[in-house]
Amino acid sequence: xxxxxxxxxxxxxxxxxxxxxxxxxxxxxxxxxxxxxxxxxxxxxxxxxxxxxxxxxxxxxxxxxxxxxxxxxxxxxxxxxxxxxxxxxxxxxxxxxxxxxxxxxxxxxxxxxxxxxxxxxxxxxxxxxxxxxxxxxxxxxxxxxxxxxxxxxxxxxxxxxxxxxxxxxxxxxxxxxxx
Numbered sequence: 085x086x087x088x089x090x091x092x093x094x095x096x097x098x099x100x101x102x103x104x105x106x107x108x109x110x111x112x113x114x115x116x117x118x119x120x121x122x123x124x125x126x127x128x129x130x131x132x133x134x135x136x137x138x139x140x141x142x143x144x145x146x147x148x149x150x151x152x153x154x155x156x157x158x159x160x161x162x163x164x165x166x167x168x169x170x171x172x173x174x175x176x177x178x179x180x181x182x183x184x185x186x187x188x189x190x191x192x193x194x195x196x197x198x199x200x201x202x203x204x205x206x207x208x209x210x211x212x213x214x215x216x217x218x219x220x221x222x223x224x225x226x227x228x229x230x231x232x233x234x235x236x237x238x239x240x241x242x243x244x245x246x247x248x249x250x251x252x253x254x255x256x257x258x259x260x261x262x263x
Contacts, residue, residue: 086164088199090206093159093171100168101161105192106142110134112228116244116254129225129244129256140226143249144187160206162190162199169194172203174210181217183207183262188221188230200233211262219262225254234258 093101111134119126162170170190176183185207190199204221211219221239223230239258248255 088169088197088202089163089166090160090202091163093161097161097168097171101171101189104170104189106144106189107139108142108195108227108229109137109139110226110228111137112226114225114231114254114256116225116246127244129241131228138226140224141251142189143224143251143253158210160203160210162203164194164199170199170203172200172207174207176211176214176216181215182259183211183214183216183219185219185221188223195229200230201237204233204237208260208262216262218259220257220259222248222255222257224249225256227256231256231258 113132113134114129115132117128117130158174158176160172160174161168162172171187172185172189173187174183174185185204188200188203190203204219208219211217219239220242221230221234223234225244235258237260239260241256242259243257245255245257
């Protein structure tokens with residue numbers, strides 16, 4: 085398998101990156117359960133196997149992602165044989181000493197080959213270089229592949245937002261210390 089190179093994204097990468105297939109297939113979802121009683125609110129998540137695989141659309145349109153390009157953010161690109169095969173968008177403006185990873189996309193034909201993990205490890209290194217203490221990864225509750233990757237790399241569930249995405253999907257947040 086060719087070597088994966090991670091580098092800062094350049095404007096010339098955008099046409100290739102934004103035309104990558106952003107949707108994914110899953111057989112699992114993290115289902116939220118909410119129990120409200122007097123003086124107490126309990127919220128839990130449980131992994132549920134779906135009766136069949138489903139294709140999940142990415143929560144952000146490519147046009148919106150392209151509009152985010154000129155803003156103060158960091159983009160990392162994964163390449164194989166000098167061809168862009170994935171990207172990650174990082175934001176360090178949400179909260180002090182934390183970098184938020186809001187987008188991770190890998191070319192469909194090379195998924196499950198360590199590219200997203202390589203991007204995530206590069207993001208952790210980026211955070212350490214800037215003295216940021218935590219890395220937070222945001223993902224849809226249906227994104228079982230990303231949840232598995234986060235767990236494999238030592239990230240822990242740290243919260244959710246049920247109004248995070250415009251398409252009404254629940255966002256799950258996983259975090260770890262950068263060092």
